[in-house]
Amino acid sequence: MDSVIRGEAYVVGDAIDTDQIIPAEHLVYSLKRPDERRLYGRYAMSGVPASGQGLPQGHVPFTALDSFRSRFTFVVAGTNFGCGSSREHAPFALAEAGARAVIAESYARIFFRNTVDGGFLIPFECIERLISRIQTGDMLELDTVQARLTNEDRGDSFTLRPLGDVARILQAGDVFAYARQAGLIPMAP
Amino acid sequence: MTITEKILASHAGRQRVTPGENIWVDVDILMTHDVCGPPTVDIFKREFGEDARVWDANRVVVMPDHYIFTANHHAHRNVQLLRTFAQEQSLPHFYDVGTPRYKGVCHVALAEEGFNRPGSLLIGTDSHTCTSGAFGMFSTGVGNTDAALIMGTGKIWLRVPDTMRFIFDGALPPYLMAKDLILAVIGDIGCDGATYRAMEFVGEAVYSLSMQERMTLTNMAIEAGGKNGVIAPDEVTVRYVRERTDAPFEEVYSDAGARYYSEHRYDVRTMEPVVAKPHRPDNKAKVSEVAGTRLDRAYVGSCTGGKLEDFEAAARILKGREVVIDTYIVPATTEIGRALHHTMHDDESLHGIFESAGCLMGQASCGACLGGPKDTFGRNMGHEVVISTTNRNFPGRMGSKQASVYLASPLTVAASALSGVITDPRTVLC
Numbered sequence A: 001m002d003s004v005i006r007g008e009a010y011v012v013g014d015a016i017d018t019d020q021i022i023p024a025e026h027l028v029y030s031l032k033r034p035d036e037r038r039l040y041g042r043y044a045m046s047g048v049p050a051s052g053q054g055l056p057q058g059h060v061p062f063t064a065l066d067s068f069r070s071r072f073t074f075v076v077a078g079t080n081f082g083c084g085s086s087r088e089h090a091p092f093a094l095a096e097a098g099a100r101a102v103i104a105e106s107y108a109r110i111f112f113r114n115t116v117d118g119g120f121l122i123p124f125e126c127i128e129r130l131i132s133r134i135q136t137g138d139m140l141e142l143d144t145v146q147a148r149l150t151n152e153d154r155g156d157s158f159t160l161r162p163l164g165d166v167a168r169i170l171q172a173g174d175v176f177a178y179a180r181q182a183g184l185i186p187m188a189p
Numbered sequence B: 001m002t003i004t005e006k007i008l009a010s011h012a013g014r015q016r017v018t019p020g021e022n023i024w025v026d027v028d029i030l031m032t033h034d035v036c037g038p039p040t041v042d043i044f045k046r047e048f049g050e051d052a053r054v055w056d057a058n059r060v061v062v063m064p065d066h067y068i069f070t071a072n073h074h075a076h077r078n079v080q081l082l083r084t085f086a087q088e089q090s091l092p093h094f095y096d097v098g099t100p101r102y103k104g105v106c107h108v109a110l111a112e113e114g115f116n117r118p119g120s121l122l123i124g125t126d127s128h129t130c131t132s133g134a135f136g137m138f139s140t141g142v143g144n145t146d147a148a149l150i151m152g153t154g155k156i157w158l159r160v161p162d163t164m165r166f167i168f169d170g171a172l173p174p175y176l177m178a179k180d181l182i183l184a185v186i187g188d189i190g191c192d193g194a195t196y197r198a199m200e201f202v203g204e205a206v207y208s209l210s211m212q213e214r215m216t217l218t219n220m221a222i223e224a225g226g227k228n229g230v231i232a233p234d235e236v237t238v239r240y241v242r243e244r245t246d247a248p249f250e251e252v253y254s255d256a257g258a259r260y261y262s263e264h265r266y267d268v269r270t271m272e273p274v275v276a277k278p279h280r281p282d283n284k285a286k287v288s289e290v291a292g293t294r295l296d297r298a299y300v301g302s303c304t305g306g307k308l309e310d311f312e313a314a315a316r317i318l319k320g321r322e323v324v325i326d327t328y329i330v331p332a333t334t335e336i337g338r339a340l341h342h343t344m345h346d347d348e349s350l351h352g353i354f355e356s357a358g359c360l361m362g363q364a365s366c367g368a369c370l371g372g373p374k375d376t377f378g379r380n381m382g383h384e385v386v387i388s389t390t391n392r393n394f395p396g397r398m399g400s401k402q403a404s405v406y407l408a409s410p411l412t413v414a415a416s417a418l419s420g421v422i423t424d425p426r427t428v429l430c
Helices: A036-045 A091-096 A109-117 A167-170 A175-181 B003-011 B039-049 B073-088 B107-112 B127-135 B145-151 B176-190 B210-224 B235-242 B308-318 B334-342 B350-357 B410-419
Strands: A004-011 A071-077 A101-104 A122-125 A137-143 A148-151 A156-159 B022-026 B029-032 B061-062 B121-123 B138-141 B156-161 B163-169 B197-200 B229-232 B262-267 B274-276 B285-286 B297-301 B328-329 B385-388 B404-407
Touching: A071 A137, A091 A109, A109 A122, A109 A167, A109 B145, A122 A137, A167 A175, A175 B145, A175 B334, B003 B022, B003 B138, B003 B197, B003 B229, B022 B308, B029 B145, B039 B073, B039 B145, B107 B121, B107 B127, B107 B210, B107 B334, B121 B127, B121 B145, B127 B138, B127 B210, B127 B229, B127 B235, B138 B229, B145 B156, B163 B176, B176 B210, B176 B262, B176 B274, B176 B285, B197 B210, B197 B308, B210 B235, B210 B308, B297 B308, B297 B410, B308 B334, B308 B350, B308 B410, B334 B350, B350 B404, B385 B410
Parallel strands: A004 A071, A071 A101, A101 A122, B029 B061, B029 B121, B121 B138, B163 B197, B163 B262, B197 B229, B297 B328, B297 B385, B385 B404
Antiparallel strands: A004 A137, A137 A148, A148 A156, B022 B156, B274 B285, B274 B404
């Protein structure tokens, strides 16, 4: 886990469920084969209705048409981000598009677990409602050690909730690396 | 301790656990399907080796159910990957597509096949795995990575949840179903009202329900963000389980002095049929408040609303009548699909009632509940307004993000199919 991550923000609203993060029709692609897995980057966040894509103005696709990578490093969301299904394809798709962290007011449980255990993204919780303080395209800097987010374009700085116990899994890389470090499973084959 | 805490403690080899602590537990059953099974197997092999064996072949259940009746070649490839893995690992509990063993929707099939046993701990790669909690057990959904770790070790870490207690007093009126009760709860506490917590359902109305109806309650715990839904076992539970398995199990009950995060009491005698309006499962309204809303189609199916009793309820209303909008009937499992032919209502089979009413009959699978490939039976493709017995209505859930989905009980869906507008089942039930 890098101590500082810098990049552009992509802002969405409340209760963005996993069908909006990656619509179910795309779940047929392999997450392993390079020619198929990049499609998850292409369709990440494509289920969000156009008016809610990239707030406040909307109509900003997360991944540009015909592209496989997003220019956005951070997803900034409201409450209950990642609710709905257990599909790990959701944090996978965001990571495959190039996102590094999510800053949300709250998360659905399984999505949060998946981001951490799979080591896909860093899921920070914000205390303020940052979707009204950050706009899509704003340049952000995240200090993962201090749990602090700076909006360089607006000169704002926000304290985030500490990651707590899950930081150890994120530091290790994923739940397998963590379990091996802790001696819970044998070293990798 | 609550029933949830007791089951977690026993599977952690502990006397006690406390809400909030993270523990490693032993898993009794791991279930996966065609969407999350192949990537789970990829991670399992990456982490444990190409020739690694699952921790216990008898405890791995593989039930393809999502993308079955489609021409999509990636979907077929994924089922083939499961087939290969089941052969490599000699998995006895693989329910292969195109064979007499094929079942359909995993959460209903787990019950039918006797994998749901009181006191046990079941993890599945699907959010609606919480359905199994109707059998007085702990069950929850996880992603591919956690499932792969279980495949290799039989273990998972869990944070012990606080428990919210939902008490339903009174005898259930004939126009209400479990779906109305759970939609009311979700509407009251919100889509994140139970996040990280267990939802325990008790009370006279709950224990008057069949196992199928109890499964509707626990099935939608996830729609309130719940980690698990649970109903302590009684003689109805034990009878259902004993008819399907000889495996041993231990009934577990919450202590009289168990600590609850909160208590929520309902008198079902004063409740009314409800819907969840677009585009959130917590967007509750009484059916009477939205009656007359124009509809394009009706859908009866899924792990939530595609069980035999859901079709019996719909048939009670559709018998001798005709639907005026496209009405899709999709049994959850092949067992239910067969039962539609030999389950009679007033001397006519349910299947016959639906055909005479002009319904469109589908095959056992998850169907259009979650959209899926473009050629999925009943999938929304445009601006349809749909009333459905399924579980989610977020934008795009049933295939098109321009469509609008109302969630309701099978009684309300059937009543609405007859008129083409949202209709209170009390107006057509005789």
